[in-house]
Amino acid sequence: MPTGITLAQDAPTLSAANTGFMLICSALVMIMTPGLAFFYGGMVRVKSVLNMLMMSFISLGIVTVLWVLYGFSMAFGTDKGGVVGWDGDFLGLSGLGIVQLWDGYTIPVYVFAVFQLMFAIITPALISGALADRVKFTAWTLFIALWVTVVYFPVAHWVWGAGGWAFELGVIDFAGGTAVHINAGAAALGVILVIGKRVGFKKDPMRPHSLPLVMLGAALLWFGWFGFNAGSWLGNDDGVGAVMFLNTQVATAAAMLAWLAYEKIRHGAFTTLGAASGAVAGLVAITPSGGSCSPLGALAIGAVAGVLCALAVGLKYRFGYDDSLDVVGVHLVGGVVGSLLVGLFATGGVQSDAKGLFYGGGLDQLGKQAAGVGATLAYSLVASAVLALIIDKTIGMRVDEDVEVAGIDQAEHAETGYDYSGVGSSAGHSAALPAPAPAAPAAQDAATKKVDA
Template sequence: MNTGDTAWVLISAALVLLMTPGLSFFYGGMTRAKGVLNMMMMSFGAIAVVGVLWVLFGYSASFGNDVGGGLLGNPLQKLGLQGVLGTGHDIPLVGTIPEIAFVGFQAVFAIITVALISGSIADRAKFGAWMVFAAVWVTVVYFPVAHWVFSFTKDASGRDTGGWLGQGLGVIDFAGGTAVHINAGAAALALCLILGKRKGFGKDPSHRPHNMPFVMLGAGLLWFGWFGFNAGSALGANAVAGYAWINTLAAPCAAILGWLLVEKIRDGHATSLGAASGAVAGLVAITPACSALTPMWSMALGLLAGAVCAMAVGLKFRLGFDDSLDVVGVHLVGGIIGTLSIGLIADPNSPAAGQGLFYGGGFELLGKQAIGAFAVLLYSFVIAYALGWIINKTMGFRISAEHELAGIDISVHAESAYDLAGRVSGSFHPGVFPSHGETALRRSEPIAERTEVKVEA
């Protein structure tokens, strides 16, 4: 056991846990004022339910001995984390760290993956239905997929017995482009199709972000925690962690510029929402590739991801699905870009040692990356859609139209984020501060008349 490696992994686990409250600020600021608490509660609900299931059987199902051709770990092998703690000098290790530290590090990955999905169904999902979905989806989708991608084990004879994608096929996913971002993005697409559009989707200006400082704060916390997410995945305080760390800085910096450039050309102005979202898009894209690319290629990837995701978020208006906070446009699209980029520009001298097409590696690695990305996408989408449909037909997944109009915070949680005393009056223009893509959608529309808004306490 190496105490320095152990300390770094435990610190990284704490950083990744902080990402979920950070996500709640990021998502909460992007919703309407009357739905911010519900949005934040969905993230905290994910922490609670996934944390309990992880200790009970989730870790064992993800990292226990393989029981199905690389598809699933044995969920009973380490039930309740039995056999993981160790006593005295008999401490089970993963590499140079105690296994119990590895348990905690992987737990927070499971938590934020589930929380990410919630952004696609803002303002309209029953909290109880969300908790049921979170519990079942993490069990039947995330735990198996984590085994596919992250489990690397050998039997007594030295035969590989880990997951079929990571160890079996050789897919490179250093920190979760497939298992986290593509996985969550595909499930988010399924749920927003099941729940349908918010009232006034694409027309009601009140759907614009209500608190941009929250969004910027959330993006900052996410970026801060992401250094633990990526560099912590080295499972040691070593050069690989440093390699991942610098790429986690380089890619989102370039992605911000890519997103803002698209906004300036398309909409005529660069926004704070675009800067925050660009940073997240770059972080998503570099997650699987942070041990495989040079810093220069990482910046190129970030620039591409920022620009492409900025354009992708507007597709929901053209295709007619209401992905409220652009989980699909940022996490699904960004995850695919990052995962496939490895097959093109992976440097054989990098820690991952993959040889991309541009380095003379042919199409072999690109093919493996594509199989990994789309296998996870298809599996997650199909299961999430089926699960969402069952919940919707039984307990109901969407709140009533009356509750949606009154505000989900009051109708579901009997709380309000803001206690406004007295009378506040002001004005807004429907074309100012729209959510992603709405500016481009409205540029061809006539400018509406200025509308007076009066809020009574």
């Protein structure tokens, strides 16, 4: 059969197995957003935990509605100049048949749409960790709506949409290193440069209030990430998804161990926060690269990401930007590392025949990866800063200083995360409890990342 010709009998037909597999993967990706909420929520102080949970949770509502109305059309509709998509049948998802297949695959368009929706939901939620303690909830909800429209939907089309310029260039992003992690990390940096630092940054202790919540959130993220990564092949027929599944586990484990080793050498302790952060760094780095490398390549990518992200989280103290929960250090840096290392570790024998430098491919793929990284980073950084500036100059982006000091939960949500009256005392009961013994300085510094790297 001549290349490029598909006979009628060879056209894809709906696969119940792949459809079921992708629905399960979609549910796994959905649980990542509540997992992220717990991960971030445990890392903030008691007075901000509900706000942090809500900043992730609200994305489930806002992005879902916008995705159905026009987001899917912008991301995956007919290409318009390599920059954005548009398709009238995708508006409101109302022009689709229930068994209409996604072009070239064996799953319905509805299944593809809901899977990609879960990516769109978690990406702005990732940004929220950089803004902890100080952003009005109304301003945040408006920012999400504007940001996904102006930034996420077009960038998703660049990378994954047929005709998108990065897609046509040959940039490899298996599951979201550029479109999700670099995009969110650069956006976080752009916003915090506009809104400024928390009150007491580098002066007051800002320790995580619940490391068990952090570990729970990290575990949910790790679990859900198998759907995030393996599901991005949109089927389970040729083994590529299985390779991605294995590489996800391998890189995450390697990154966690590398982060802990760095932490022990640099700060003298193995911390739970370091283990959780290292695991997430590995998940981020393998997301763009795991479909193009071998398990040994995944091991190397995870180890490199673990060390470089651990180094990067201290840069905020050196350069003075207040990235509250290390979104820049983990997601931006991890996404850049994973995306660029495709140009070194791509074997040419998994998702495509593109080869990296270490497998005889020269610098061609590395150049393509660098173009995708640079364009996504620059666009998201500038566009996000502009959106934050517009919101700040109109309705105001930050809460008042006295609200930030007293606690954003009560002011923005009329609730608190923990009700001490339930144990038979006033809300001030915690003040009467004996103070915990201070941790050893090295361990405390490591756990709170207050060491200037």
